[in-house]
Amino acid sequence: MSHLDDGTIAELIDGELEDAARDAALLHLAECAACRARHEESRSFATESDRLIATVAPPRAVRGVGLPPTARPGWRVPWRTLGWAASVLLATGIGYYAGVPGEVAGVPESPRAVRPAADPQELARSEAPAPVSPAPQAGDETRSQAAADTPARPPELAKREAQAAAPAERDRQSVRAFALAPAAEAPLAQGKSAPQAADLATVSMEEALPALGGTIRLIDGMTPRQLRRLVPEPGAGPGNQEGVRVVYLDPPSRELWLDQRRLAAPGEDAAKAGNLLAGDTILVTLADGRRRLEWLDPAGFHLSLSGFLPADSLRSLAGRIR
Amino acid sequence: MPPAPLEQLFAQYYQPLVRMLYRRTGDQDRAEDLAQETFTRALAAPPEHPRPWLFAVALNLVREDGRRAVRQGRRLQLLKGELEGAGEGADEAFQRTAESRAVRAALDELRDLDREVLLLKAEGFDYDEIAAATGLARSAVGTTLTRARRRLVEGYRAQEKDRHVAS
Numbered sequence: 001m002s003h004l005d006d007g008t009i010a011e012l013i014d015g016e017l018e019d020a021a022r023d024a025a026l027l028h029l030a031e032c033a034a035c036r037a038r039h040e041e042s043r044s045f046a047t048e049s050d051r052l053i054a055t056v057a058p059p060r061a062v063r064g065v066g067l068p069p070t071a072r073p074g075w076r077v078p079w080r081t082l083g084w085a086a087s088v089l090l091a092t093g094i095g096y097y098a099g100v101p102g103e104v105a106g107v108p109e110s111p112r113a114v115r116p117a118a119d120p121q122e123l124a125r126s127e128a129p130a131p132v133s134p135a136p137q138a139g140d141e142t143r144s145q146a147a148a149d150t151p152a153r154p155p156e157l158a159k160r161e162a163q164a165a166a167p168a169e170r171d172r173q174s175v176r177a178f179a180l181a182p183a184a185e186a187p188l189a190q191g192k193s194a195p196q197a198a199d200l201a202t203v204s205m206e207e208a209l210p211a212l213g214g215t216i217r218l219i220d221g222m223t224p225r226q227l228r229r230l231v232p233e234p235g236a237g238p239g240n241q242e243g244v245r246v247v248y249l250d251p252p253s254r255e256l257w258l259d260q261r262r263l264a265a266p267g268e269d270a271a272k273a274g275n276l277l278a279g280d281t282i283l284v285t286l287a288d289g290r291r292r293l294e295w296l297d298p299a300g301f302h303l304s305l306s307g308f309l310p311a312d313s314l315r316s317l318a319g320r321i322r
Numbered sequence: 323m324p325p326a327p328l329e330q331l332f333a334q335y336y337q338p339l340v341r342m343l344y345r346r347t348g349d350q351d352r353a354e355d356l357a358q359e360t361f362t363r364a365l366a367a368p369p370e371h372p373r374p375w376l377f378a379v380a381l382n383l384v385r386e387d388g389r390r391a392v393r394q395g396r397r398l399q400l401l402k403g404e405l406e407g408a409g410e411g412a413d414e415a416f417q418r419t420a421e422s423r424a425v426r427a428a429l430d431e432l433r434d435l436d437r438e439v440l441l442l443k444a445e446g447f448d449y450d451e452i453a454a455a456t457g458l459a460r461s462a463v464g465t466t467l468t469r470a471r472r473r474l475v476e477g478y479r480a481q482e483k484d485r486h487v488a489s
Contacts, residue, residue: 045471053425053441055422058341221365
């Protein structure tokens with residue numbers, strides 16, 4: 001038998017050889033001193049490298065580990081049903097805005113400039129966001145999974161969705177509760193979120209929609225956990241109207257906020273509201289560590305997405321807002 | 323097999339992912355950010371075979387990260403945090419930190435693929451999973467590991483020798 005190569009010796013050490021190959025290798029080692037020496041050396045290096053790597057460990061407790069096990073009382077809102085209603089209303093809104101240049105929502109693909117925010121604790125210059133990509137094509141099995149998971153639709157909703165065609169179809173699939181199973185609704189994360197003056201009591205979808213003039217933007221592929229009404233902030237500039245906060249949970253169950261405010265009442269000029277111009281994107285890091293991405297929607301809405309996620313993740317999620 | 327719920331993936335893989343990323347980057351904040359970004363991507367495309375997928379995505383994110391100067395800056399802050407480890411004497415903490423630093427320096431000297439294979443093996447990946455996560459041929463995993471282990475140990479010994487000579 002020829003000598004054992006390094007790969008075979010490594011497989012023997014790591015228990016990766018099939019029985020017959022292992023027996024043959026052991027037999028050779030019993031007869032070949034040179035291979036025995038190489039085997040011993042490789043085993044020594046393997047043991048030492050394992051020991052060395054084990055000395056490198058995060059110095060503090062890894063944050064975000066462990067999702068709350070119990071369901072939060074009171075959150076029996078039928079999100080799937082409301083998700084259907086939202087998708088229908090969104091489809092209706094898309095149809096209404098079809099004649100308006102630009103899309104209903106979303107981050108501009110190429111912001112021309114980044115302008116300083118009014119209240120940053122730490123200001124990060126915004127890079128051009130990642131190109132807005134269509135809903136991820138996760139493969140036929142994912143779409144069929146989505147179709148299999150989708151509950152039966154009332155006939156009137158099905159008819160409206162058929163009329164709205166592709167956008168509604170995508171929204172119907174995207175509202176499927178993939179991220180968090182309905183039976184394990186987690187309590188909202190405590191601690192890091194600083195309460196904001198604009199937060200008010202939670203509202204239902206039916207109560208929230210009038211604040212935005214009939215449409216609400218959602219993140220494709222994520223299930224909203226809560227809706228809150230946002231009142232005009234004290235001291236804000238002209239044109240600042242009330243709005244809605246859609247609350248999601250990120251993987252460690254911390255709140256992710258999609259805030260949307262109408263900048264102007266219907267008929268008013270929203271172009272000069274606030275510190276933003278259409279096409280600008282602002283990235284701000286707040287005192288509590290939350291990052292916030294803000295931009296203007298061509299339809300006259302101020303949108304912001306904030307959470308304890310990296311900036312790239314926020315941009316990626318912003319690109320999925322419909 | 324349908325994709326596992328995200329909570330299950332998170333509970334099972336978040337901590338090992340952060341640990342691997344920390345060993346790869348030397349920066350716990352960055353490691354946690356990258357791990358969270360990895361799971362954010364899992365929201366969009368739930369993987370059928372989560373372990374190699376999650377670690378492969380995480381390693382890709384590290385490769386895309388070009389902010390080496392920022393990482394080096396954070397590493398100085400991290401060193402301070404390590405020295406303040408609770409429940410240890412100052413000498414023990416310093417020794418552990420010095421060894422950990424030497425190991426990270428030796429890891430940094432490895433080729434990317436060698437380092438990744440080594441770190442995945444340390445997380446209990448078998449050869450098939452390492453091949454799936456790195457794109458390496460399964461038949462090449464053994465030789466890559468052999469080379470990586472040798473270079474890590476030799477690199478660490480060289481670091482320790484320099485440290486003792488300097489002190």
